[in-house]
Amino acid sequence: MKEIKVFAPASIANLSCGYDILGVCLDKIGDEITVRKTKKKGITIKKVSGQKLSTDISINVAGVSATALLNESKVDCGFEIEIHKGIKPGSGIGSSAASSAGSVFAINKLIGEPYSNKELIKFAMQGEMAASGSKHADNVAAVLLGGFTFVRSSVENDYFKLNTPIEIAFTVIHPKIELKTKDSRAVIKDKVSIKNMIEQSANLGAFISGLYTEDYDLIRRSVKDVVIEPLRSVLIPKFEEIKSASINSGALSCGISGSGPSVFAICKGITTANKVGEAMTKVYRNLNLEYDIHISCVNDKGIRILNYE
């Protein structure tokens, strides 16, 4: 294999109750990344299309993660990367995670798969570090493992997949304002009341239980955020209206996707997800605010190969 093209999907981190812990992999929307072996050692980013991004490998997250992999694995060739961004940076649906994970997934295939997808998370996390200043694994774990994923400890490289109830679908609306992960992290307070910690973690535990028992009503009750959402939602235009419109249209729950500004609704069934999408768009249409909307099932496989030669 000398060249490979992969589809690196978008993802939703946090899912209201699992700040820096939970992630879920989406379908359809994502980056397409082509990597080919070169005689010249090292990483080159040949081209970025779809979005304006640096091709400097110390800035572009796909270069940062690829360099981290190469520094550890000592291969005898180099790699040339082409990125077609399907996800807008700063949208809150794992744009940097898709590119960070995509390049290392592709390189790993080209060098005979010395690493498991789980082992690639640590390299992809270097890309996240470059993008946001924090080493969070929630999005990259979702992209690399697929389905709903859990980060027990990124220090201990302890990540795993959860169960995916078959009918879960997501609606994501992205108001076209740019919100940097860095800025969005800055509003978070250092301390949490013990009362809120208990409420938040009870919801997290209940959500995990709901995924395993496929109890949609428990999922509805537990996708809540009393810690982060009250602080971050003010950065998102008409957040409360979007949330009410979603729930009134049948969503199980609704919250901020990752660090925002995208807002997700978790739904039972794709039909409901579509209805929720219509209700969400109405809110922004009335405001003349530009937005993107995505309806997606859970992508249980994660990142995938499109073609290779």
Next chain:
Amino acid sequence: MKEIKVFAPASIANLSCGYDILGVCLDKIGDEITVRKTKKKGITIKKVSGQKLSTDISINVAGVSATALLNESKVDCGFEIEIHKGIKPGSGIGSSAASSAGSVFAINKLIGEPYSNKELIKFAMQGEMAASGSKHADNVAAVLLGGFTFVRSSVENDYFKLNTPIEIAFTVIHPKIELKTKDSRAVIKDKVSIKNMIEQSANLGAFISGLYTEDYDLIRRSVKDVVIEPLRSVLIPKFEEIKSASINSGALSCGISGSGPSVFAICKGITTANKVGEAMTKVYRNLNLEYDIHISCVNDKGIRILNYE
């Protein structure tokens, strides 16, 4: 049915990672509670044996919870309660929960079961309130539902059972010092750092996942407490030695049972639990400190009827 005798088991709350959220029901050790119908309305506590406790129904937790049930259910008779305490008050293995749950479980049976066991939790919680000044449901949920139990919200009466991996066994050592739940709650700080909140809730979620997937190694990694244990463990003689001895003898993990002073070890297999028991007792024997020790499988049924007429 005019008289019933029930066995109300001991329980472990918190389980390190789930403060005020998690509970597990134990086997063998517990209170025996006999309740009989009387023509005279209201509740009388006729006798308490095994431990010295008040028979005043506004003080004895079995009386408090029974009164709460009677206030709601309007029955045409009264009830006389006899309690044989098998669990020492202030031991940290749900002494008040066993009596609170025991009396309402028994009365519910005598009046034709208008309530489910889950619905009885709110009455039993009144007993907990009387005992400790806080309405925590973690122990009573474990006693009434059996197995590992989860409190999502006691305000919303949202409790459920988790899966019980078949080989899980517990060792509990009770150093004979009395530690009131009230005092033990007083050392808890009002605020938690967001870093600790994330670590603690990641462990809680991982533990829940480990219960469903019966992944003993994940259980081992996740039964940890970075929030409460550092503050409370100073109230327990030789806590760190007990913990090291347990883990060195094969326990998956070890922590404070409820609000202490009992210490639990969670083990894979009853043989390991016995070994851990020997290691724990050695620590206290060398100190000439009095203790009780209990080895128990998980009691998946919870409270049970001993006999009735």
